[in-house]
Amino acid sequence: MTESRELQPIDGTLAPAGVPIDALRQLVTAWILATGRAKSKHTRRAYARDITQWFAWLDECGVGPFEAYQAHVDGWSESMLTIDLSPATIARKISCVGSFYRYAIRQGKNYGITATVNPAAEVERPYVDRDHSETAGLTADQARDMIRAADADRKRTAVIVRLMLEVGFRASDVDRARIEDLGEDRGHRTLTVTRKGGRRQRMALPVGVARAIDELIGDRTEGPIVTTRTGQPMAHSEVFRTVRRIGEKVGVKVTPHGLRHTCATLALDAGAPLRDVQDLLGHADPRTTRRYDRARENLDRSASYKVAAYLGV
Known part of the structure; x- marks a missing residue:
């Protein structure tokens, strides 16, 4: 299995109206490879999981990936708080979404996709105490x-x-x-x-x-x-x-x-x-x-x- 195949996270059930699923898959894969080139394969797979979860959230809302706006990201953030995800994890996922849309705005036309809005651009991230680690260590x-x-x-x-x-x-x-x-x-x-x-x-x-x-x-x-x-x-x-x-x-x-x-x-x-x-x-x-x-x-x-x-x- 090639690396690009491993990084394709998009399920066919998430195809939005007017956006060919193959084009969306190619755009996401290109973004992961471009953004995560210097990162580990585990980090790149985390990007794939995060963006897939975001698309799944939009699918539940009946909204396509390029029809989303800030209120949808705010709602997703609130939903993650209800399942006890840490502020650092939520902030990372929102940053991931913002990164994808920045890439899509620049490169989407190469895949037949028009993206003009980054819905995560002005979303307030949960406060993360950078001087504190939530990981439980041993004595x-x-x-x-x-x-x-x-x-x-x-x-x-x-x-x-x-x-x-x-x-x-x-x-x-x-x-x-x-x-x-x-x-x-x-x-x-x-x-x-x-x-x-x-x-x-x-x-x-x-x-x-x-x-x-x-x-x-x-x-x-x-x-x-x-x-x-x-x-x-x-x-x-x-x-x-x-x-x-x-x-x-x-x-x-x-x-x-x-x-x-x-x-x-x-x-x-x-x-x-x-x-x-x-x-x-x-x-x-x-x-x-x-x-x-x-x-x-x-x-x-x-x-x-x-x-x-x-x-x-």
Whole structure:
């Protein structure tokens, strides 16, 4: 299956009057490819899901995609609040819709579609606290329990959990990790990963992580580090199920992102500088990393005390 085929999200039942379904499908696919070129396949699929959900909402309202106006986006936003989606998720979906219409206004004529209005252009997004993460992280004791349970489960499980919990990997990083990218540098075991946007980053592997990887790959010298029983790369969904299953064993509800979140919070709790944790997670913006600092509101850390002590007044 080609990438463009995977990205076609439009169901024939959503074809609006006067807009050929093939033309709409082609426009959406072109938008996803153009907008998400530098993003992961999971992000591009999220775009496809978001715009499909928007079209489904309009279909229920009896409105075509290019007949919508701001009130429809406002109504969709309100409907998402009733199913307990987070403000950040709602804001992302509205931004996705706005991006599609900006593209359609510029490029729609190439597909026989006339788009003149962006119904999301002036929609007020839900407030999102950029200094706070809603992801539930684990305590240090729960993290230790996860690692012990993973080590006792199977070699593959140990690598998945340790990479996320000790190195801050995303599920997609685990999917893409390859034996050829393992290395050494001045006594450090390393693994080079491809971050969002295609940037390559060399990561240091703690002793326990390196040992788990060595035990898993055995004599293999190439290919994915984490594979299925048939030697195929591990699917994103299977990584998620593995983490959830080990979490249930130790009595916690956690996702792959929850383990990555835990890695960040524990690193900061242990005294790692914010800039080092930012590098560990591959964040472009330090504000993203700062959300994981659970102790940032501790008044004992106030910089004002350091200024006063430095001045000696």
